[in-house]
Amino acid sequence: MERIVIKFGSATLASTEQIHEIAKKAIVEKDRGFDVVVVTAAMGSTAKEIVKMARQLSDDVSKRELDVLLSTGSQLSSALVAIALQEEGYDAVSLTGWQAGIQTEDMHVNARIDDIDVSRIEEHFAQGQIVIVAGEQGINYSRNITTLGKGGAETTAVAIAAALKAERVDIYTNVDGVYTADPNQVTRAQKLKEISYDEMLELSNLGSKILHPRAVELAKKFQIPVIIRSSEIDTVGTLLKEEVEMEKNLIVRGVAFESDVIRLTVGYDAYSDASLADIFTILAENRINVDIIVQAIIDGLKPTVSFTILKEEFAEALRVLEDSKVSLGFSFADFEIGLAKVSIIGSGMASNPGVAARMFDRLRREGIPVKMVSTSEIKVSVVVPQDEMIRAANALHDEFNLEQALYI
Amino acid sequence: MERIVIKFGSATLASTEQIHEIAKKAIVEKDRGFDVVVVTAAMGSTAKEIVKMARQLSDDVSKRELDVLLSTGSQLSSALVAIALQEEGYDAVSLTGWQAGIQTEDMHVNARIDDIDVSRIEEHFAQGQIVIVAGEQGINYSRNITTLGKGGAETTAVAIAAALKAERVDIYTNVDGVYTADPNQVTRAQKLKEISYDEMLELSNLGSKILHPRAVELAKKFQIPVIIRSSEIDTVGTLLKEEVEMEKNLIVRGVAFESDVIRLTVGYDAYSDASLADIFTILAENRINVDIIVQAIIDGLKPTVSFTILKEEFAEALRVLEDSKVSLGFSFADFEIGLAKVSIIGSGMASNPGVAARMFDRLRREGIPVKMVSTSEIKVSVVVPQDEMIRAANALHDEFNLEQALYI
Secondary structure, eight states, rough: OOEEEEEOOOOGGHHHHHHHHHHHHHHHHHHHHHHHEEEOOOOHHHHHHHHHHHHHSSOOOHHHHHHHHHHHHHHHHHHHHHHHHTTTTOEEEEEEOOOOOOEEEEEEEEEOEEOOOTHHHHHHHTTTOEEEEETTEEEEETTTEEEEEHHHHHHHHHHHHHTOOEEEEEEEESSOOOBBOOTTTTTOBBSSSEEEHHHHHHHHHTTTOOOOHHHHHHHHHTTEEEEEEESSSOOOOOOEEEEEEEGTTOOOOOOEEEEEEEEEEEEEEOOOOHHHHHHHHHHHTTEEEEEEEEEEETSSOOOEEEEEEEGGGHHHHHHHHHTTTTHHHHHHHEEEEEEEEEEEEOGGGGOOTTTHHHHHHHHHHHHHOOOEEEEEETEEEEEEEGHHHHHHHHHHHTTTTSSSOOOO | OEEEEEEEEEGGGGGHHHHHHHHHHHHHHHHHOOEEEEEEEETTTTTHHHHHHHHHHHHHOHHHHHHHHHHHHHHHHHHHHHHHHHHHTOOOOETTTTTTTEOOOOOOOOEEEEEOOTTHHHHHHHHOOOEEEETTTOOOOOOOEEEEOOOHHHHHHHHHHHHTTTEEEEEESSSOBBBBOOTTTTTOBBBEEEEEEEHHHHHHHTTTOOOOOOHHHHHHHTOOOEEEEEESSSSOOOOEEEEOOOGGSSSOOOOEEEEEEEEEEEEEOOOOHHHHHHHHHHHHTOOOOOOOOOEEOOOOOOOOEEEEEGGGGHHHHHHHHTTHHHHHHOHHHHHHHHEEEEEEEEHHHHHGGHHHHHHHHHHHHHOOOOOOOEETTTTEEEEEGGGGHHHHHHHHHHTTTTTTTOOO
16 A cells, blocks of 8 residues: 655644644545554644753753653654544554654764664554654664654654655645745745755755755655645645756756854864864764855965854854864864855756856845855855845845746 | 662652752662662643643543553653752663563553563663653553553552562652551541551552552562652651561551442342352453442342442443443442441451441441441441541541550
């Protein structure tokens, strides 16, 4: 039988009324003849409340115990969805991460999935049951409960879909699809009917909160079609897949932006080839996500490396740098706060060398200073003052004619 | 190294402040050189809130899913206690039921422990860690989460103590020991220094809420000393053990009482030897706790069987009887509500045949009608109108001179 995986985010699970509603989404697919797995995030603000309680006990909560606490969130929501389905007359069973066979690495709070043993899910399918999996959690090699961090439930959904060779994943969220830019900030933003994994990956990495890049990466790796859709409005949503043929000729397909970016710069008296690798290795080991990296080795000037991180990881990044100052061998560090990143994304960009130039020119004409630049095959990102972020996004949306309803 | 198991009830875990306080109780024992297991119930009213949420979704919540929900309660409290211990500088680790090796029967919501595999607890001991076990839960043979129902955490504590061959179990609760009667209702009640398993078993079964009979039975079976003590007042508490030598000569050692008792009576046109077994078998299969049973087979009258149950199981008992009316072969059923049970308990009673007579005589003099009677080796229970319960308890406490401070 064909399988489908449906994921519900925290915002769609905030109340028992909402749980009743979303149960119906699973029922529609079951009635169509699919074997259905539902993956749930924690309800509403549960995670926040749990963390608050733990912080009342300690400023330095052990990550292992935090995972024990946090995992109760999706465990609760999974059982509540099962109960709602049973109330509608459907046979349903909830599974925790370890029951669903979600094997993760040993790391806590932000673990990655190593493997999924779907044999138990298959057993429940054989009995005609809808299976609800507590997303965001798994079990590590020491048989401890782990949680998966940001995007955990989405990643679980895609990973299970891959393991089950599912037809597709439906991600129900509080937006009705992927737009050319955030419609709350960019007035002429348009919903996209389809988007490629690579474009979505850039969008996800660039601060669009719709789908976590881990989930997109996994979907791309296993070529799982994913639909982003609203739990409230019954529209088609946006289909995420490998190739988006009909729009291949479009150069820019979206504008993304992200606030609360901080630039860190470290400078060296004596710089070696190892310096660059060393600093980013140590940041990666501490799970600090570094985004744009700019290295400047200019004769007559001290060598520097600049990179951006998010505000929430700033304190931790400073601590790591401070602790490793001697071994990393840098002589000074400074930072700039109040920055934002604005990016344009499009698969057609690689073959259009003039795109970046057009972007920079428009920003120059708008009088918006560009602090840092980063490019890839399918995107160009600039770091600008946070105050100018929205104006920059609107200007670029206009510059590349994204308001034209070519994509719907 | 000697081991000790410490159990904290819901009332002692209602806030993070309380969790900080109780962590210190575990630390005292650890500092004394014990390997310590802490067993936690769910915090305060967590269980009630969870059940409420489930009922919003369905009037007929599946017991399997209810267990998935309920088990999050003690999982949360166990991790919070671990965090509090870590904050005090002690190495601690929380374990869920399945991680702690609590193997239960398949039954949900009210499962019994079949076996405990303490190998993981032993591993943590070997690392010098304090182990916190989420009480009230286990895993069944289908690898589903089960909960243990009333007295679950106490039972878990005693079962783990037995498996670890622990020195003793400390039960921290909101009373400071076992009294000759409920001190809130019987003004002259005295705290007992020691009490035997059998006496405690009768007290527990007779509505004293201090310790669940399942836990007492297990403690008796494995001869584990148990101390009942207060988490707030630092007193010695009451020690529960096999023999209470110095008070052996006392006839009556306590008065217990329980309100909200209902008498059910079923009558037969044709009664067979199988009738009695059949009815109580079917009630037991449905986990309805029957207490006092009185059978009257009197020539010339229709045979009847009367028994008492608690108010909360009344609706379920009626449903079971109704469903099985034909197979059980009874012709009528009636019930009486507004009853209470008052009992006197004492190991010395068996060799004192006059005790029951003295009890009945005193109640007659007080003008309190006795509706049903039940006796065992070490207790006599009577069913009286609920309105008269407290007066009966005080009268019996007086009758057997329990106010004399012989026990302290």
